Amino acid sequence: MTRLLLILIVAAAAGVAGLLFQVKYEVQEVEKELAEINRQILEDREATHVLKAEWSYLNQPARIAALAERHLELGPMRPQQVVQVRHLPPRPEDFGYSQTELADAEPLPRERPLMPAGWQPEALPSPQRTPARTEGSIAVAQVDASDTQPAQAPEPQASSNPTPAAAPADPIADTIARLGTDAVPPLSENESFNPLTGRPLPVSTGGGGVR
């Protein structure tokens, strides 16, 4: 009994000691790893710092501009290139065509989103629609008396280009009528509308114009 107890105690002590050593070495190992990782983190942070500065150096606007000029066929954006979605001309769907009917035509350069239900093109800001200001004391620089009644300026497209709008059978004219096109003047075959100037503008057959 006594011996057994003694042996047990000794065994336990030895076991504990062994375990202790093992844990100790494990801890040492882990600590070494930790120190290594910490060192690595520091190194990486330093490298990040240097790389950020280098990135900034490489991003000098003058350098980027030179590179862009050499490698890209892009130029500074001009205001004419910006058009709001609501100013886009109507699409074939608005005239009862569908894209699939144009399958044989020139491939379109871009995908179009589906037309939302009940969509109508919004009014374009056209010079003709701006009401003249008539307040008594107010006149406008650079406008002669004759000009202040701006005279419903001739609807350029309507008068100069006889359009299918006259023919009631024409689906285009119908659609235009349906869309309430005091806003969108009837478009001739090759003309669209530049929302910035209110002047007609040629339209590529593959683009946003109407076929």
Place this chain on the structure above:
Amino acid sequence: MNEPREPKGRHQGDLPSGMDLGQPERWVVGLDGNRKQALEVGRTRLILTGLLFAFAFLAVGFRLVELSWLQNDMAPRIAGTMEAPGEWQAGRAGILDRNGEVLAANLPTMALYANPRELRDPIEVADRLAEVMPDAIGERLRRDLDSDRSFVWVKRCLSPQESSAVIRLGVPGLHLQRDECRFYPHGELVSHVVGFTDIDDRGLAGMERAFDAWLAGGETPLQLSLDLRVQHVLAEELQAAIDEFSGVGGAAVVMDADNGELLGMVSLPSFDPRMPGRATEEQRFNRAALGVYEVGSVLKSFSTAAALDSGSVTLEDGWDTSQPIRVARFTINDFRGKNRWQSVPEIFQNSSNIGTVHMAMTTGTERLRNYLDDFGLLDPASLELPERGRPMLPNPWREINTMTISYGHGIALTPLQVTRAFAALVNGGELVQPTLIKRLPGEQAPRERVISERTSEQMRWLLRLVVLHGSGGNADAEGYLVGGKTGTANKLSPSGGYQKDKRIASFAGAFPIDDPRYVVFFMVDEPKPTERTYGFATAGWVAAPGVGRVISRLGPMLGMPPRPQAEEQRPDPLLVPARLRGRSVASR
């Protein structure tokens, strides 16, 4: 404990007779007296000690089991309480632009020093070093290395290539040491704003100096309000204008009209902040914030605003501008005047000196002066930069000064002041505090009302008029509705009086003028006429086109959609609606 014992040996001599035949089975030896007591004490102590050790071992054992098995998830927490990795930190905080691009940063580099006493052949070492680092060195290094000192700096801030080249030389006596160096990735582009430091990282100019203590703390980088892209556009267009007209320099500023952030501030010629010592005084001079210039007719914007806001003049008034004004020995005349009666909008559009003087005299010296003071034109503009110019004002301020100042002569201002006052002119009438530090989202700039909303609106009409039909036509940028005012002033000669052939051409503009977001100031120093401009070197030919190009490039960059030109609508809602005696006065 009272186990039977066999008292062989030591007790044998004490045995009673007959006992040596053997012991009976249960024979107890009893001790008495001192001996017994000593034995008892020893035993008790043994037991106590044993228990103590047993407890200790048990405790250790339990802790062991607990740590290794029961609390496995503790490890990360314990690791967390260990000393942190220690943030890598540059000795001096960096400087960023508003989009986070690095404008200045401390980089870890190597510094090379030598112990000349250890060098065997100093001259040869110097020559070999000179091959590796062509830009340092020369005579100074030879002399240093040949000396009898034990420490000589060869070069600090070695590039990685240089330090590896030095290591490859393998010369004993040369030593590398970790060091930090200030690095300016964008060099000349922002040097006047960012400034520079000395070799020991003390800020000597610009924001480096203004925020020296803060930057030396090294915590978080300083984020400026500058936009590197805006800065680039400004610098490029300003340089183009200077080159075209062979100017000696120029300044350009872009400011947010609402919160006073300076998005761009360029002064040319510029210098390389890495080598400020090699720059000339001229290059280091910040024309945008420190230089004071007569801005000429640009000042008419402020005197006209003062006249309108004080109520002494309305847009319906007008004067005869055909007669020059003669005061004492001065004669005030118009540059290519109209020689006829002109309304206030016409006076402003055609930049008539005579008409503006009439307006200023109607306003009165005291009131005009107070307005200019409210516009912040009589005191140095407050800004973070240590380099700020003090305006040059007439002293004493006589009536003749009021007259000349009304059209911009006899008062010299910094471009910064003009930009700030111009922002107040167009943004609804409030003078905002300009800043070079990026404002927090939603942060309101300190502001003070100078003129009424109504006057500000009228000024916007007039400024648009100048660009549409006046001298600022070249500043228009399609889609961005520019409004602004040109100003050409002759430079003062050192001997006093004005020089006929040396001018300052400036333009202050805002866009879009119906709801101004940004104010642009552009100034070219001493432009010379060219053939293309038909012999003119006035602001309308020199500064206005630059502003037009700047705005058409900045607009898309700053995310502003171009808008249809309102003047293509008739009548133009932006032009001056004024009618006088039955005719529209702003028309020709």
